[in-house]
Amino acid sequence: MSLHPADYLIIFLYFLFVVAVGFIIKKRIRSSNDFLSSNRSIPLWITSLAFISANLGAQEVLGMVASGAKYGIMTVHFYWVGAIFAMVFLGVYMMPFYYGSKARSVPEYLSLRFDEKTRALNAVTFAVMTVFSSGISLYALAKLLEVILGWNFDLCIWIAAGIVMVYTFLGGLTSAVYNEVLQFFLIVLGLSPLVIVALQDAGGWSAIQQQLQPELTHAWKYMGKAEENPMGIHFMSLIFGLGFVMSFGYWCTDFLVVQRAMIARDLNAARRTPIIAAIPKMLMPIIVVLPGVIAIALTQVASDAGDYRIPQDASGGLDYTMTLPSLIAHYYPSGLLGIGITALIASFMSGMAGNVTAFNAVFTYDIYQSYFVKNRSDTHYLWVGRWVTLVGILVSIGTAYIAASYNNINDFLQLVFSFVNGPLFATFLLGMFWKRTTSAGAFWGLLLGTVAAAITHGLTLAEGKGGWIAPMFPISSGMGQAFIVASFSWIANFFITLFVSLMTQPKPEAELRGLVYSLTEKVYGTETMWYKKVGPISVVLLVITILLNLLFF
Amino acid sequence: MNLFNRFNQLGFVIGVFFILVALVLLVGYIATTALHQSINLYSGILMLVFGIFMIRVKDEE
Numbered sequence: 001m002s003l004h005p006a007d008y009l010i011i012f013l014y015f016l017f018v019v020a021v022g023f024i025i026k027k028r029i030r031s032s033n034d035f036l037s038s039n040r041s042i043p044l045w046i047t048s049l050a051f052i053s054a055n056l057g058a059q060e061v062l063g064m065v066a067s068g069a070k071y072g073i074m075t076v077h078f079y080w081v082g083a084i085f086a087m088v089f090l091g092v093y094m095m096p097f098y099y100g101s102k103a104r105s106v107p108e109y110l111s112l113r114f115d116e117k118t119r120a121l122n123a124v125t126f127a128v129m130t131v132f133s134s135g136i137s138l139y140a141l142a143k144l145l146e147v148i149l150g151w152n153f154d155l156c157i158w159i160a161a162g163i164v165m166v167y168t169f170l171g172g173l174t175s176a177v178y179n180e181v182l183q184f185f186l187i188v189l190g191l192s193p194l195v196i197v198a199l200q201d202a203g204g205w206s207a208i209q210q211q212l213q214p215e216l217t218h219a220w221k222y223m224g225k226a227e228e229n230p231m232g233i234h235f236m237s238l239i240f241g242l243g244f245v246m247s248f249g250y251w252c253t254d255f256l257v258v259q260r261a262m263i264a265r266d267l268n269a270a271r272r273t274p275i276i277a278a279i280p281k282m283l284m285p286i287i288v289v290l291p292g293v294i295a296i297a298l299t300q301v302a303s304d305a306g307d308y309r310i311p312q313d314a315s316g317g318l319d320y321t322m323t324l325p326s327l328i329a330h331y332y333p334s335g336l337l338g339i340g341i342t343a344l345i346a347s348f349m350s351g352m353a354g355n356v357t358a359f360n361a362v363f364t365y366d367i368y369q370s371y372f373v374k375n376r377s378d379t380h381y382l383w384v385g386r387w388v389t390l391v392g393i394l395v396s397i398g399t400a401y402i403a404a405s406y407n408n409i410n411d412f413l414q415l416v417f418s419f420v421n422g423p424l425f426a427t428f429l430l431g432m433f434w435k436r437t438t439s440a441g442a443f444w445g446l447l448l449g450t451v452a453a454a455i456t457h458g459l460t461l462a463e464g465k466g467g468w469i470a471p472m473f474p475i476s477s478g479m480g481q482a483f484i485v486a487s488f489s490w491i492a493n494f495f496i497t498l499f500v501s502l503m504t505q506p507k508p509e510a511e512l513r514g515l516v517y518s519l520t521e522k523v524y525g526t527e528t529m530w531y532k533k534v535g536p537i538s539v540v541l542l543v544i545t546i547l548l549n550l551l552f553f
Numbered sequence: 554m555n556l557f558n559r560f561n562q563l564g565f566v567i568g569v570f571f572i573l574v575a576l577v578l579l580v581g582y583i584a585t586t587a588l589h590q591s592i593n594l595y596s597g598i599l600m601l602v603f604g605i606f607m608i609r610v611k612d613e614e
Contacts, residue, residue: 182567334585
C-alpha cells in the first residue's frame, strides 16, 4: 500500500491538531489536580465521549473487527450483553460513591472504604497493567504501519510516543481527554464509509445472511450448546462470565474508564457520563463488528483475484487481526485512505494516552504521595505528575520493544487483565453494598481471587494456551477460556471476602457513610426533564438493548 | 469572541480539523485524478457538514 501526498497531509494535520490541543490546554494547568484529574471541570458531552473513547484503543478497533470475522455477529455480546448493562450500573449505583467520596482514583476509594494495603495492591497491579498496555498499543501501531505501509518500526515507535508525550506532558488528563473526543469522531467518521462500501459490495445484510453459516449471523440462536457456536461457550457462561464478571469488572472498576466520569463537573453529570456514553456505545458494533462479518462473507465468496479476501498468516490460516487494515487498503482510494490510516493511528494513540494518564494519576496519588513523599506542596506533585508522564511514556517504549521480541505478550496481558479485573468487581460489589465487608476480607479476597484465576488458567487449555498446571479441561476458544477464568476468580473472591469478613471486625458505621449504599443518603437529581434524569434514560437504554438482542437473536 | 479565543473550545477545534480534512478531499477530488473518486466526494461533503456543525454548536465550556 502506498500513500498519496494528500494522505500524508491528512496524517500531518491530525498530528498538528493533537499537539496544538496540548499547547492550548497547557495554559489552564495550574495545580496537580488540574493536571491529574482535570479539577472536575469537564463538560458532560466531553466526559461521555472520552469515556467510550478510552475503550476505543487498538484492542477494541482491530480486535473487535477481527472477532467479527472469527466469531460472527456473536461479537456484539461485548456491547449488548456486556458494556451497556455495566455502564448503566456504574452510572446509577456506583458513581455516587466514586464521585461523592471525593476520591481522586479507584485505589483511593479502596483506601477510604477498606485500608491502605488493599489500595496498594490495586494501585501497583493497575500501574503495571496500564504501562504494559500502553506499550502494547505502541508496539501494535508501529507493527501495523511497518506491515501495511513499510514504514520504519523504530521511527514509528518514537514518533507516536513523542506526539503522545508532548500533549500529555503539556496538558495532562484534560489534553488526553480532549484528544480522545477528536479521535472518537475521527474513528467514527473515518470508518463509516468503509462499512457502507463493503456492505454494498457484499450485496447487503440479506445477502450476507444467505451466504454465511447461520451461527455467524445469529447472536443467541446457537448458544444453547457450546459446540454449536464459534465461541464454543454456553449462553450461561456468556451471561455470567462476560455479561456479569468481565464487563462489570472492566466498566465499573477499571480506573482508566471510571476516571473519565470522575472528572465531570458535578455528581449528576458524573452519573450521566457512562449512561450518555452508552448511546454511541450501543451503535459501535456497526463500525467495529459489522466490517468483520462483511469481511468473512466476502472472503467466502471471493473468486476473482481482485475480490476482497482476509489476508492469510504464515501458517495459511486467516489472519483476522489484519481484517480492518486490509479492508481499508482494498476499498479506500487516496484521500480517504489517509483518513482511514489516521483513524487507526488515532485509536492506538487514544489507547496509549488513556493508559498513560491513568498511570500517572495512580502513581502520583496512590503510590508516590501515599507511601513515599507525603505533605509536600501542590507544585511538587504537579512537577511529579508531569515527570511521571514522561517516565510512563519511556517505560511504554520499553514494553513496546519487549512486546516486539515476545509473541505472546499481548495474550499474556489480556489474561492478566482478566485475572485482576474479574475478582476486583467482587470486592467493589461487596464493599459498596454490604457494610459488613471488612478490610481483611477485601484484601484476602482480592489476592486469592487473583490466585484462583491463575489456577483456573493452569487447568484449562484453549487454542494451545493455558494448561500449565495440567491441561485437564479443554475449551474450544481463547475467549471462552477468558470468561471461565474471570468467572472462577470472581466466585473465589466473593466467597473468600464473605468468609473472612464474617470472621473479622468491620469498620464503625460512622466511617462508612458516603462509601456504602445502605449508609449513604440517596441522590435524587433536581433535573426536571426526563432525558436529564439518570433513571428514565437508563430504562430507555436497557429496553433498546434488549430489543437489539431480539432483533439479531 | 475572537477567533483565537474560540480555539479554547473543543467543538471549534474539532470543527476546524474536519473542515480542513474535508477540503483536502474535495480539492483533491476536483484537482487530481488519484482522488477523483465519488467516495472521496461524499465523504468530503459529510465531513464538511459535520465540521460546520461542530463550529456552530455553542460550547458550554
